[in-house]
Amino acid sequence: MTTDANTNRALDFLARLGAQPAIAFHENGVATAVRGALTEIGVSWRTDNFGNIIALIPGSKPDGVPPIAFMAHMDHPGFEIVGRDGDYVIGKASGGIPSGAFAPGVPLQVILPAGRRIAAETVGPHGDERQREAQIRLTEAASEDITIPSPAVFDLPDFSIEDDHIVMRAADDLAGGGCILSALASLNGDPPDGDVYGVFTRAEEVGLVGARLLAEARTLPMETLVVSLESSRTLPGAEIGGGPVIRVGDAGSTFNTDAEAALVRAREVLSAEDAGFRCQRQLMSGGVCEASAFNAWGYRSTGVAFPLGNYHNGAADGSIAAEYIHRDDYLNGAALITEAARQVSMRWDTAFSRRIRQVPDAMRARLGG
Numbered sequence: 001m002t003t004d005a006n007t008n009r010a011l012d013f014l015a016r017l018g019a020q021p022a023i024a025f026h027e028n029g030v031a032t033a034v035r036g037a038l039t040e041i042g043v044s045w046r047t048d049n050f051g052n053i054i055a056l057i058p059g060s061k062p063d064g065v066p067p068i069a070f071m072a073h074m075d076h077p078g079f080e081i082v083g084r085d086g087d088y089v090i091g092k093a094s095g096g097i098p099s100g101a102f103a104p105g106v107p108l109q110v111i112l113p114a115g116r117r118i119a120a121e122t123v124g125p126h127g128d129e130r131q132r133e134a135q136i137r138l139t140e141a142a143s144e145d146i147t148i149p150s151p152a153v154f155d156l157p158d159f160s161i162e163d164d165h166i167v168m169r170a171a172d173d174l175a176g177g178g179c180i181l182s183a184l185a186s187l188n189g190d191p192p193d194g195d196v197y198g199v200f201t202r203a204e205e206v207g208l209v210g211a212r213l214l215a216e217a218r219t220l221p222m223e224t225l226v227v228s229l230e231s232s233r234t235l236p237g238a239e240i241g242g243g244p245v246i247r248v249g250d251a252g253s254t255f256n257t258d259a260e261a262a263l264v265r266a267r268e269v270l271s272a273e274d275a276g277f278r279c280q281r282q283l284m285s286g287g288v289c290e291a292s293a294f295n296a297w298g299y300r301s302t303g304v305a306f307p308l309g310n311y312h313n314g315a316a317d318g319s320i321a322a323e324y325i326h327r328d329d330y331l332n333g334a335a336l337i338t339e340a341a342r343q344v345s346m347r348w349d350t351a352f353s354r355r356i357r358q359v360p361d362a363m364r365a366r367l368g369g
Helices: 004-018 028-041 171-188 209-216 257-273 290-296 327-342 351-357 361-366
Strands: 044-047 053-057 068-073 078-085 088-094 107-111 117-126 133-138 150-154 160-162 165-168 196-201 225-233 245-249 280-283 300-308 323-326
Touching: 004 028, 004 165, 004 171, 004 327, 028 044, 028 053, 028 171, 028 196, 053 171, 068 171, 068 209, 068 327, 078 133, 088 117, 107 133, 165 171, 165 327, 171 196, 171 225, 171 300, 171 323, 171 327, 196 209, 209 290, 225 245, 225 257, 225 290, 225 327, 245 257, 257 300, 257 327, 257 351, 290 300, 300 323, 300 327, 323 327
Parallel strands: 068 196, 068 225, 225 300, 245 280
Antiparallel strands: 044 053, 053 196, 078 088, 078 150, 088 133, 107 117, 107 150, 117 133, 160 165, 165 323, 245 300
């Protein structure tokens, strides 16, 4: 578990990100909060041609040590206001929102360019269901202030902590972003051997768009170990409260052992230091994450996932509800990636690697060696 100072900082970063609603292509509020946090902790950053943010802590002895990059996306599923229909506006689904979002009476907030939120609610589906559109009624007289397109998000808590759970509209994937900021803050005063990148991407929920363009552009050095951080639906072996999950693959691809080795080594180090440290390892087949985008372009990639309740704001009863993750899963995830950055050069020195490389002399002799 992290220290009290690190705990407070990690939770503060997440609360600040949660206060900025975002959907794909409308991530400016989150991006502003990310840039502000990076500047505050003294980590240099730049923005690429697509609006992805790339932060860098130079390594203290980078020769021969591959860089490691921790990546999270800034958007979350919601509606994009794409037109007007009489007294209503039309919202098109942006990302994988649940079917309950199209029912009448779902509370929303339409976000104006300056960040002001306008209360709204769904009236019901609009057009053919394959269009994935809803009629939306504004509950404030502000239709003239709404530009087309504009984002609309579910009217759910920005951030709260309830019974050891972090409850928020968009734990997916602001938890990943907060975790990365926490790790960068911890590493900046005492950098590890190799370079460390923090990457904050756009438009993940509509097809990993920012990550795909980033990978295609080879913006990160090809030798970089890429770690995608996500909040992902729970599965057997990836349970809320069991710790962050070292993600060995997703619904699209199997990830890279070399990249994963840094996480496995970090898990061993942290477990030896703290008997209460918890971490899981599992194939998370409930969706596709940004590690697959980098895998497709030849990078060594892997992932970390926070087991998530009410995935994409879909509750078990079909209603729209806040997402939630366990507070300790989030904090242990920050500790895990911080330590992984420090263990890159030692990543193959793990109990399993040592055991699998050593064949007992008696067994070797029986095979004639």
